[in-house]
Amino acid sequence: MTPYPAGLEDAWLPVALSGQLKRRPLARQIAGKPIVLFRGADGAVTALEDRCPHRNYPLSDGRVVEGTIQCPYHGWRFDGSGACVALPGIAEAPDRKRLGAFRVDAAERHGAIFVRLAGDGSATEPELPPLIGDPDHDHFWWAKAPWQGRALDALENILDPFHTNFVHDGLIRVSHRRQLVRQTITTEARGFSVAYDQDAPDTGWMSRLLEGSRQRSVGRYLPPVAFQGRWEKADRLTLCATAFFVPETQDRFRPIGCWTTPKGRLPGWLKKQAILGFVRTVAEQDRRALERQHETLTAFGGPCFKSGPTDRLIAPLTRLYNGETLERGSDGPHAVWL
DSSP, X not given: OOOOOTTGGGSOEEEEEGGGOOSSOEEEEETTEEEEEEEOTTSOEXXXXXXXXXXXXXXXXXXXXXXXXXXXXXXXXXXXXSOEEEOTTOOSOOOTTTTOOOEEEEEEETTEEEEETTOOSOOOOOOXXXXXXXXXXXEEEEEOOOEESOHHHHHHHHHOOTTHHHHTBTTTBOTTSOOEEEEEEEEETTEXXXXXXXXXXXXXXXXXXXXXXXXXXXXXXXXXXXXXEEEEOSSSEEEEEEEEEEEEETTEEEEEEEEEEEOXXXXXXXXHHHHHHHHHHHHHHHHHHHHHHHHHHHHTTSOOOOOOTTOOSHHHHHHHHTTOOOOOEEEEEEEEEO
């Protein structure tokens, strides 16, 4: 199986929504490494390795006590810096540094909690994709339970419009009403985008109701595990979706996304309900497709893909995923039927 993407430990990754972290610790996993989230006495988010340094019991099984996290095995407690602040049964003060838990970078921004595995807890300003948190737009986050499959396959799926005529037939596109569009791929050293220009909007119900007279869509791969899609009219953005596929293990990932729309007459909560009315179904269809694909990959001992003329994105995607760089350039426009 393909290993974790290059640069994963250095990337800021969303692991939970702000509303998911309440009074109890929250367990998460990235690339096989368990972490625990909790709020300190000041409400700030802390991320630690999910193991008590004493006897390696999972701290996420414990509880938050006066802004510290308490291990349920022997009662050791750790504050937001990871320092050990209490050892029940010990009269003298603990050696805070020697007995402390390992902390990783964590930051709460725009309704989501981000962590960076390579950090030591000192960095607090994450690098985020464009538009997230922009005050001129409405935003909402959406998180799902982990899906079975590889993060690489999820990225290819969301970048690939050709499956939508079948997996999402009637919602995004209609299989028997294909239209000619122009595909252009633009590559940079550490990323690429693919644009689809068309003379008429897509014919699926979701596209017709949410995008109106959209004429262009652009999908961008943001290594290591993020995608951003923009749907545009001639003069402005209509919709933007940013998706992260955070690998928990090599065959399981956690999808977290942020939806962005320009501010306008409709309130944000109403646009959220309209978008989710379709996205819930689309996401479930993709989840099932990726799960079935992964079952087949596992049964046959790994991928053995054959690519056709329209599979122009898998090569640059895989190269970037594996830590290689691309040459700057443009490929297209190619006439394709969607």
